[in-house]
Each structure stands twice: as structure tokens, then as C-alpha cells.
Amino acid sequence: MQKNCTERDAEAADIAVDNLDSWDALHKNYIAYAQCDDGSIAEGNSETMARRLTDKCPEIAKLQSLINRDSGFEKYIMRHIDATLDADDADTRQLLNNVFPTEIRHCLISVTTLSGVTGLSPSG
Numbered sequence: 001m002q003k004n005c006t007e008r009d010a011e012a013a014d015i016a017v018d019n020l021d022s023w024d025a026l027h028k029n030y031i032a033y034a035q036c037d038d039g040s041i042a043e044g045n046s047e048t049m050a051r052r053l054t055d056k057c058p059e060i061a062k063l064q065s066l067i068n069r070d071s072g073f074e075k076y077i078m079r080h081i082d083a084t085l086d087a088d089d090a091d092t093r094q095l096l097n098n099v100f101p102t103e104i105r106h107c108l109i110s111v112t113t114l115s116g117v118t119g120l121s122p123s124g
Contacts (some may be wrong), residue, residue: 003035004035005033005035005036005038009033009035009036010036010041011031012033013029013032013033013037013041014031014040014041015028015034016032017029017045017048018044020044020045020048021062022059022062023052023059023062023066024032024062024098025035026045026048026049026052027066029045029074030073030076031113034072034076037076042080043081046080049077049080049081050080050081051079055057063077
């Protein structure tokens with residue numbers, strides 16, 4: 001059963017977005033404030049995840065470890081990645097295929113398949 005997002009939770013979640021500097025911090029934020037993941041808070045979470053994926057590729061093993069322990073966190077991450085993808089954006093597909101390491105592409109393929117984004121290849 002999902003908790004309701006109280007005004008206090010929303011304020012705390014909004015402040016927390018500015019301090020999400022690791023996959024662990026994102027996971028703790030998800031546990032504490034998933035019920036508030038909407039609007040500007042959700043946008044901040046999506047931006048943070050996109051930044052972590054593009055800037056912190058070597059840390060993908062930590063993300064995978066958290067996902068392996070918490071399938072809800074995987075859905076949360078994938079929902080935010082999905083929110084940043086445009087199915088008709090060739091530049092996005094090229095970035096995903098050419099820049100991200102294979103491990104990230106495999107992770108992203110599951111969300112892009114579910115969301116209908118095409119053109120993503122596991123091997124680049």
C-alpha cells in the first residue's frame with residue numbers, strides 16, 4: 001500500500017532532489033518519498049538519474065546491485081528514464097547506442113521495449 005504524500009513529505013522530497021549524489025541516495029529517496037514522485041519532484045528525479053547514467057557510467061554496478069535487491073526501485077528508475085526518452089528522437093537513440101556502455105544499454109532496453117522506443121541495440 002502506497003503512502004500519501006503529505007505536505008511535509010513533499011517539502012522534504014523537493015529539498016532532497018538537490019542532494020541526490022549517488023545511487024544509494026536515489027534509492028533512499030525512493031524509499032522515503034516515492035509517494036511524492038510527481039510534478040517538479042519527478043522532473044528533478046528524472047534529471048538526476050539521467051545525469052548519473054551519463055556522467056557516472058562506472059557506477060552502473062552499484063545501480064545494478066540496488067535493482068537486484070529492490071524490483072520496485074528498478075521500475076522507479078525505468079519510469080524516469082522512460083520519461084526522458086522520445087521515441088521519435090534519432091539523437092536520443094544514437095546517444096543510447098553509441099555513448100552508453102553495453103551494461104547500461106541492456107538496462108535501458110527493457111524500459112525502451114516496454115515504452116515503445118525503438119532503435120536501441122544491445123551491442124551499439
